Amino acid sequence: MQNVKCKIKVTFFVFFIFLSCLSHAQEFTYEFSGKIIEQPAYYFLKDDYLLNPNGEILDFSLSKNRFYGDINFNLDYQNFKFISKFRPTVLSDKKDTNIKTIIDDGYLDIGFKDRFFLYLGKRNIRDGVGLGSNPTDFLGEGKEVDMAKREEERRVEREGNYLIGMDTYFKDITLTAIFAPHIKELQDEKDRVILKAGFLMEPLNTDISFHYFNSSIPGAGINISTTIGESLVLHTESALRWGSDRKIVRLIQEGSPNLYEIYHPDDNQTIYPHIAAGGHYTFKDGTNVILEYLYNGDGYNSEEWNTLKGFIKYSYDEYKTGFLKELMKGNLLQANEIMRFRELRRNYIFARISNSGITEKIDGALVFLLNTDDKSFLIYPSVDYKIKGNTTVGFSAIIFVGENDTEFGMTHWGSEVSMVYRYFF
């Protein structure tokens, strides 16, 4: 697998150089831009909590440093475009230093008569109008994102999928078809197909799009956004999924020890709704308030959650007593795999207040995400300061609040602070 990845990288590099050379030809135009980012983060780790008794199960670093480039290199030749976005990254923590290059985009885009566009390569397709959650962002599922980034930034710095697609534009209508195949040792997911139709209804100040997704967990979705008056935008992003990849914990037998089973329910016939619905309002002074209700159909209901909690608490207690320590450790490791700390339960409220012009140089935002099922929440304040036209510095924190057996109360750290320095070129 490493070998294949290496070959891909080399091919990409050669292609890149080749295109760079061709760019000297007159018909070629190219664009090179991006940013260099230094992003240290510090974590206030917990010493002893349900998922990690005495801090012995998992070992986290107190701090991490991420130094990376977010580089765009695009070439145009008549109706051909080569678009690339990649991130050479140096990630270091107390244990080691990793150097890697993540390719978000690297694809060829061919236009026909300004109406049909065919693209082939690696591309980070992002769908959805929601902010707190994106149920119709089918191709982004399972991709690694940096949770320390602002909500709207996370999905952009995300590794793309190998795919072939076509966009067709009519007046106020866009039709899209995408095929992302399973590629041995390169793209583990099963073959995925997306069909989309987007419409603008000008007189209603509304745009709407329909999505169909075919893969191991098929889905269908709808996005609607509309402007009401001069300050309010309402939106909804909803999807139905035929099945789920969730893991359920079941108590098989009470005894000494209790026997639990973690399984994927065979429920491909069950339809799970996922909804993000809300809006944003802009006040006269530029303050923007976003409020969204998020419904996660395959999240744990009370019974499932209580069983999971019981499993974790039991394993924690027994581990502390020293009873079947290795078994309990295994249980807790499995529990840690299940915990995503986001959309684990069903009902959430997402709110964000921001102002891009607190002063001429400061842009601030405050995010609040409440799990209404167990009342735990996270707060995420962030401030960006524009030093010059090409330099900004930002500070942010994520603070988790909740009882020790709630979703956000079970996180590995109580809070996280980070700084980000960006140099644009």
Added chain:
Amino acid sequence: MCKKIKMQDSRCKIQVLHLKFLLATIFLQLATCNLQLSFALTPQEVLEKVDNIRAPDRTFIFNLKVTVKKGDDEDVSEFSVRVKDAKKSLVVFKSPPSNKGRVLLMVEDNMWIYIPGTRNPIRISPQQQIMGRVSNGDVARVVYNLDYNVESLENEGEIIKMTLAAKTKGAAYKSINLWIEKETFKPIKAEFFALSGKLLKTGYYKGYKEILGKERPTIIEIHDGIKEPEISIMEYSNIKLEDTPDAHFQKTFMERVK
């Protein structure tokens, strides 16, 4: 004798009536002149004449440089703008580097912003300002008649003062006072008012140059009505009649725009 006096008296009355009629006619003519400007144009047509000076056609492109000066500080932003059928605008941010690649799309009252480095294009409300101190409408809309109705016209010698009132949600201002040259319809000065009636800014149309067959302003100097020492200079260049395909004015196309 008595009859003579009576006759003279009635003639006198007739003369007075004539005089009154004449004065009324002159007054009415003056009033009509005030409203109709003796051009036989409706107020909205006058506004269209003004717009025809600002915009060379309904479909065109231009570059815009906005320099915001405040004391010793100077912020420069550059945009490339494509306008189609007067009501569709596509604004591509060229500088500073931190804003490069941003795209603002306006289709009538629908507005979207695409910010590279953030998520996909999002619908924004007209109230959301994404260009700092310059309003979205200032950059994306070059004509007034799409968003404003003429409420009144006042003759001020060689100058006409027009009062414009917002007629769409996409209008950046509640009302505008616009001063134009009576003979040429060239805009000279504009005052922009917020919903509260507060004066937001005053613009001066300058740098008239012969472009595409007409003298057109290439500079609008905007003095902030709230932050007194702040001046924004909007410089228009490379104004050309060039069509842009319909596909470019779709939300789904914004990522492709360079």
